[in-house]
Structures are given as structure tokens and as C-alpha cells.
Amino acid sequence: MDHTGNRIVGSLFGHKKIFFVFGINKIEPTLEKAISRARNIAAPQNAKRLGLNTPCA
DSSP: OOSSOTTTHHHHHSOSSOOOOOOGGGOOSSHHHHHHHIIIIIHHHHHHHHTOOOTTO
16 A cells, blocks of 8 residues: 555565465454555554644544
């Protein structure tokens, strides 16, 4: 959801076998819940951490 692709580029253009490591607290049961978490929890926390002046911060 960061719109730069830097987190997935290795899986697209890298090795044939890759491993993804996720914290259990970041896994959601549905795509809708995952998008909601990214928009309403992760994005505001990152904006505050980075000192950004965005509506979600």
C-alpha cells in the first residue's frame, strides 16, 4: 500500500524461490479487512512517525 513497489520488487524480478516473513498481527482474514487495516491503522501510524502533514496523521 505504499505505492512505490519497493517491498515487492524482489518477488517480481528476483529469485525463483522467495520467502515472505510476516508478523501474525499483520495478517487479516479478508482482503477488505487488510485494506482497512492498511488505511486506518498502518498509514496513520507511519505518517505520524515520519512527521508528515497528511489528513491521516
